[in-house]
Amino acid sequence: MNKTLREIVLRRHLSAQTRLDEMRQQLLSETFDRPVPQRPRQFVGADIIGTAMISLWRELFWRARHAWAGLALVWLALLAVNLVICDTRPDDATRADSGQGAIQALLRDEQQLRTELAEIAPAEPLAAPPTPPRPRSERRVATTNSCA
Amino acid sequence: MLAVDTEIQLPVQGARAGEPDAWDALFKRYQLPLYAYAFELLRDEQASLDVVQESFITAVRHIRSLQNDEKFGSWMFSIAHQRCIQHWRRSGREHPVEVEELEAFPSDDLDPSEWCFRREQEEQVMELLGHLPPTQRAVLLLHFLEDFSLEEIARITESPMGTVKSRLHYAKSALRRLLEDQRP
Numbered sequence: 151m152n153k154t155l156r157e158i159v160l161r162r163h164l165s166a167q168t169r170l171d172e173m174r175q176q177l178l179s180e181t182f183d184r185p186v187p188q189r190p191r192q193f194v195g196a197d198i199i200g201t202a203m204i205s206l207w208r209e210l211f212w213r214a215r216h217a218w219a220g221l222a223l224v225w226l227a228l229l230a231v232n233l234v235i236c237d238t239r240p241d242d243a244t245r246a247d248s249g250q251g252a253i254q255a256l257l258r259d260e261q262q263l264r265t266e267l268a269e270i271a272p273a274e275p276l277a278a279p280p281t282p283p284r285p286r287s288e289r290r291v292a293t294t295n296s297c298a
Numbered sequence: 299m300l301a302v303d304t305e306i307q308l309p310v311q312g313a314r315a316g317e318p319d320a321w322d323a324l325f326k327r328y329q330l331p332l333y334a335y336a337f338e339l340l341r342d343e344q345a346s347l348d349v350v351q352e353s354f355i356t357a358v359r360h361i362r363s364l365q366n367d368e369k370f371g372s373w374m375f376s377i378a379h380q381r382c383i384q385h386w387r388r389s390g391r392e393h394p395v396e397v398e399e400l401e402a403f404p405s406d407d408l409d410p411s412e413w414c415f416r417r418e419q420e421e422q423v424m425e426l427l428g429h430l431p432p433t434q435r436a437v438l439l440l441h442f443l444e445d446f447s448l449e450e451i452a453r454i455t456e457s458p459m460g461t462v463k464s465r466l467h468y469a470k471s472a473l474r475r476l477l478e479d480q481r482p
Contacts, residue, residue, distance in 0.1 A: 152414035152415060152416055152417075153414060153415055153417070153420070154411055154413060154414055154415075154442070155413055155415070155423060155438075155442040155473070156411075156442050156443050158415065158420050158423055158424065159334050159338065159424075159427075159439065159442070159443060160330055160331065160334055160443075162334070162424060163330060163333055163334040163337060164330070166330070166333050166337075166343070166346075166347070167329075167330060169347060170329040170330060170333055170347070170350065171329075173329075173347060173350070173351055174322070174325045174326065174329055174354070177325070177351060177354055177355065178318055178321060178322055178325070181318075181321075181355075181358055182316075182318035182321070184318045
């Protein structure tokens with residue numbers, strides 16, 4: 151197939167097209183604050199980690215996404231059931247509080263009983279404390295008086 | 299298919315209004331022909347890229363000086379041509395000026411699109427182009443790359459019309475020999 155001189159010359163320089171495109175984009179971005187389109191980047195360290203994470207995600211999760219979704223549903227159901235059960239049963243703290251209250255009530259009852267008993271049966275008079283030994287002189291006077 | 303289409307209406311008005319998309323379209327249209335032109339004159343890849351870049355920057359800055367929107371292409375090439383001459387001067391080379399034979403040449407009746415070469419002749423064509431004096435090469439490229447008229451080529455190269463005519467005649471004569479060689 152025949153070609154014109156124009157086609158021959160332009161085809162000869164087609165390899166420069168990429169650099170010309172880059173230059174054009176750069177120039178437009180600098181002149182008009184136009185964002186430069188991002189070219190696909192070469193692989194570097196961060197990219198390798200990122201790619202590994204993506205492939206891991208695809209292999210482990212995405213391939214069995216239905217199974218994972220089912221498991222997630224089951225887990226949510228278990229969580230909901232657990233929450234419902236917890237709402238109906240007093241927890242340990244409440245139970246501890248109620249135990250202390252019972253003891254206090256018992257003590258109050260006992261105190262009241264004592265008070266009532268004290269009112270019904272007055273306490274016997276206390277026995278006179280033993281008299282301390284008197285001196286011998288006083289004892290003789292007392293004996294004389296009694297003899298007289 | 300080459301990425302350059304000459305039939306598309308160029309958004310020169312948009313470029314005048316400072317629309318980035320219009321400039322993008324114009325640059326996309328002319329980047330490869332301008333590069334090819336600069337490269338064939340300078341024979342230096344980096345210098346040719348610089349010429350294209352500088353031409354674009356100049357075009358953005360001086361678009362107001364363009365009087366006729368239809369002449370945007372020749373205006374761009376005249377900027378690039380001036381840059382090529384500046385590069386010649388910077389590199390210590392004088393802009394080649396040949397002794398012109400200012401005689402009258404019969405104008406060619408062949409349209410640039412009618413100058414077709416076989417695939418096997420591509421190398422020969424490019425080799426011939428490289429052996430032509432730079433001034434003839436410039437005129438030939440402007441004539442064949444963008445189909446510019448003699449007047450436009452004269453304006454781009456800042457040469458008299460007769461000079462352009464004679465340069466084109468010599469360059470075409472060499473090409474014509476190639477064409478005749480391929481005929482059975």
